[in-house]
Amino acid sequence: xxxxxxxxxxxxxxxxxxxxxxCDYTNSMxxxxxxxxxxxxxxxxxxxxxxxxxxxxxxxxxTVFLNKSAKHLSLHIVPSQPGDSAVYFCAATNSxxxxxxxxxxxxxxxxxx
Amino acid sequence: xxxxxxxxxxxVTETGTPVTLRCHQTExxxxxxxxxxxxxxxxxxxxYSYGVKDTDKGEVSDGYSVSRSKTEDxxxxxxxxxxxxxSVYFCAISERSGGNYYNEQFFGPGTRLTVL
Numbered sequence: 001x002x003x004x005x006x007x008x009x010x011x012x013x014x015x016x017x018x019x020x021x022x023c024d025y026t027n028s029m030x031x032x033x034x035x036x037x038x039x040x041x042x043x044x045x046x047x048x049x050x051x052x053x054x055x056x057x058x059x060x061x062x063t064v065f066l067n068k069s070a071k072h073l074s075l076h077i078v079p080s081q082p083g084d085s086a087v088y089f090c091a092a093t094n095s096x097x098x099x100x101x102x103x104x105x106x107x108x109x110x111x112x113x
Numbered sequence: 114x115x116x117x118x119x120x121x122x123x124x125v126t127e128t129g130t131p132v133t134l135r136c137h138q139t140e141x142x143x144x145x146x147x148x149x150x151x152x153x154x155x156x157x158x159x160x161y162s163y164g165v166k167d168t169d170k171g172e173v174s175d176g177y178s179v180s181r182s183k184t185e186d187x188x189x190x191x192x193x194x195x196x197x198x199x200s201v202y203f204c205a206i207s208e209r210s211g212g213n214y215y216n217e218q219f220f221g222p223g224t225r226l227t228v229l
Contacts, residue, residue: 004155041223042223043203091156103157
């Protein structure tokens with residue numbers, strides 16, 4: 001039973017437009033959420049995070065939104081650039097769990113020039 | 114970039130042979146993790162360590178063991194490799210955290226293991 005779900009395996013957007021990646025979770029004990037970006041043949045790199053006490057966190061072109069009642073978070077990338085093409089993983093953790101992360105299955109984002 | 118190396122980066126082995134993967138960090142971080150990445154599953158936690166000689170199981174620990182005799186090294190051993198253990202293995206580290214804040218995990222470059 002996947003506790004973190006990314007239901008869209010892939011997403012294509014035009015350069016300059018907004019990319020929206022979605023993630024759903026089922027475990028109500030999760031209180032911290034992260035997005036990682038992964039290029040081929042490299043390890044995942046941390047992108048942005050949000051605590052459950054917030055509903056939005058912004059860092060440059062990247063914004064993460066959290067809707068606790070819906071157990072849903074989303075990553076917005078504006079404007080999208082070709083270099084953003086990568087696999088994006090959503091991850092969640094409980095602050096009392098030795099920092100273990102539970103990952104979604106990932107979404108392949110392709111930004112078309 | 115966090116100082117994390119994994120060795121070997123690629124390995125091909127045969128079913129039934131033991132395999133050890135090494136993760137080495139230069140950041141003196143307390144927590145270390147081993148994940149495997151498979152299509153459709155994202156990254157799944159195998160084992161983790163919260164200090165020297167302190168380890169615990171993750172979601173998919175069957176068939177794997179770990180050891181951490183020094184802060185900087187975390188070893189993952191496949192006792193008797195099977196084809197189902199063909200995967201990409203990632204090591205991650207996390208800084209000592211306190212209170213209610215969380216420090217993100219930093220990942221190594223990965224080891225691609227093929228079991229024939």
